[in-house]
Amino acid sequence: MPPKRKNVANGPKQTGPSKRRNIARTHSFRLLEDHDVTDTTSEHVNRIFLLDSSAVPEGGPTGIDFDTMEKRNYPKLDASRLDKHKLPFLIRNCAIEGLNLMQSLKEDFDEIKEESPDKKLAGIADGGKSYALYHVVQFCRASGWLVLYVPRLGTLAVEKDEDAAKKILTDFIKAEKTKLKKMKYPNKDYSVYDFILNGIGNEEFVKTFNGLMSVFLADELTYPLLIAVDEWNARFSQTTSCKEVLKAFNDKMMTSGFWLYSISAAFDPVQGLRNADATTILIKIPSYTEEEYDCTIECQQHFKRLPTGIGIIWELTTSLAPYFNFFSLFKAIDKEQIQYHSALIPRMILYWCIEWSSNLERPFEDVLKSFSNRAVNYYRGRIRRTLERASGLPVDNKTLIHQTAAFFYLNVPVTDLPELWEISGLFIEEKSEMDGGAYVYKCVCPSVDMAIVKYFQDSANSTITILIADPAINWRGLELLVSRYFRRGGISTVSLVDKNLMGEKRQDERLNISLSRSLEQTTLLINTPIPPGTFLILRRGHAVIDFIAYSSENLGELFFIQISKSSYTTHESKVTDLKNKIQGGNKSILEHYMGLCQTEDGKKRFPKVQAKDINNLSKKLPKGVYYVFITTSDSEIRSTNTIKNHPVILVQGDDVKSVVGSDWDSYKEKF
Secondary structure (H helix, E strand, C coil), X not given: CCCCCCCHHHCCCCCCCCCXXXXXXXXXXXXXXXXXXXXXXXXXXXXXXXXXXXXXCCCCCCCCCXXXXXXXXCCCCCHHHCCCCEEEEECCHHHHHHHHHHHHHHHCHHHCCCCCCEEEEEXXXXXXXXXXXXXXXXXHHHCCCEEEEECCHHHHCCCCHHHHHHHHHHHHHHHCHHHHHHCECCCCCCEHHHHHHHHHHCCCHHHHHHHHHHHCCCCCCCCCEEEEECCHHHHHCCCCCCHHHHHHCCHHHCCCCEEEEECCCCXXXXXXXXXXXXXXXXXXXXXXXXXXXXXXXXXHHHXXXXXXXXXXXXXXXXXXXXXXXXXXXXXXXXXXXXXXXXXXXXXXXXXXXXXXXXXXXXXXXXXXXXHHHHHHHHHHHHHHHHHHHXXXXXXXXXXXXXXXXXXXXXXXXXXXXXXXHHCCCCEEEEEEHHHCCEEEEEECCHHHHHHHHHHHHHHCHHHHHHHHCCCCCHHHHHHHHHHHHHCCCCCEEEEECCECCCCCECCCCCXXXXXXXXXXXXXXXXXXXXXXXXXXXXXXXXCCCCEEEEECHHHCEEEEEEEECCCCCCCCCCHHHHHCECCCCCCEHHHHHHHHEECCCCCECCCCCCHHHHHCCCCCCCCCEEEEEEECCCCCCCCCCCCCCCCCEEECHHHHHHHHCCCHHHHHHHC
């Protein structure tokens, strides 16, 4: 393996945004009673109102139609005022800007010329683009616009043309029946509504849809027209089915209406999309702020989807104990914990609600487990789709996308993100003290960390194949193979043949490394105890070793592991370097990690390291401690070489299969 990457602190200093700061709250949760969507102004930002979902029967973003309001969700409303279609909705500042724009355009409707500027909403995945678009659609429809709204074009795109056209037409006349009846079909004596209804009745869906779009080509319209398309870039996907319908969603063909569409991170970004066209304006939808996130949580508490407190049982030790065995106290829900496990992603609040709303007394730790399972599955799917989307890119770009994913899995600092990962919303840039104060990318929440591990447990082969194909970085593929085998999940065992540097067996009995958990180094100096069965992925830049495996065999055995394409002779690190002082501490690497190892009952596993142990590293290691060198090099050490007696377990040639598994048969010829 090439020399270790130098610590980021030793390289050029990076600049970047400061760590996400706490935002001083200027509003607390407040439900706006009888709020009219057309009256929304900047003074309503971060307020909640009951949005009438029946006004947009086409549907909306994920979560809008979740858990239809019931009587129990309206603690302060009379039953006669209960409307199951009215759902709580957060007023975001970025949406207000869109509403103001549409209001201005409507006021100038009579002066709109042949072409008006289009808008595209862009931002990271789960940043709220669909949510903002839905709010604008609600506002425009209530303000007198004629709105053709297509939510989730990506879902529609896989339908057949006739089915897709049928859904669009059916939803459109249901939502805009009154306006369409007042619009005359060009050069005919019937209305646009009758034209659509007749086409649906005759099951001529695509023909009718094309006829409707031709109406929108007219120079003059009765109403200002908004064509709002969510996931607009899905129309460029290679897997679409309804190509004729999607072809109609071409904003350059429309001269009388106004286009507003969101660019979904779930589909391929359109390179150079209308960049030179001054009529297209990019609207950047920012991620949720802490204040917006808090308001959303408080809203869900108000409507009894999240608990206002977590029950804790306390035993009484007072004089009342003879009369009461226990009583319940409640403390406020820990929003910091919710945010820590969710980041500022509103979809995750939906997941908390799904898991918690049926039983608000359920303990937080129980809910966290089921929430994490749901979140990990979601993020694992996002990771898979991102890597699949890279398949059509040039080789260098595709390799970079896969290498970046492997870096997060291997605990290598990432200082730059390729575009596909940038828009994924899975990572955030923060200052890292562990990396010398450099700005590096980290997973936005623990669920993303776990999703990366789960993904590579199940689906690492495509990434390994791509990394190994590049001679400059194929050693990363070897690291990935080894790490994946040691991190198989559950209780697993790696069985080593104990060979010295001459390739000779020291003993017939194999050394078994039994593991049940994996951890990543997240601080410059690890000071927490290490229990048996732990596989530790050290930060790239750690001296001498790549991984540590503390096996549960024989009361606990400690394995220092180094991986390399080069031979032990030529590698810059040797077992004797375990005497070096650990970065950030005052002990040797050997003493530091031996001191952290504990037995199952929490006691120190190894005796204190003595000076003689350090001085004898070229001959032997303390009992129960091993140094493993894994290499694809077939170089042999000569019998005259002074390092031949180093206490190293050499894993070389066919023995590499013992630390990689059956995958080695597929890849060994590529090294």
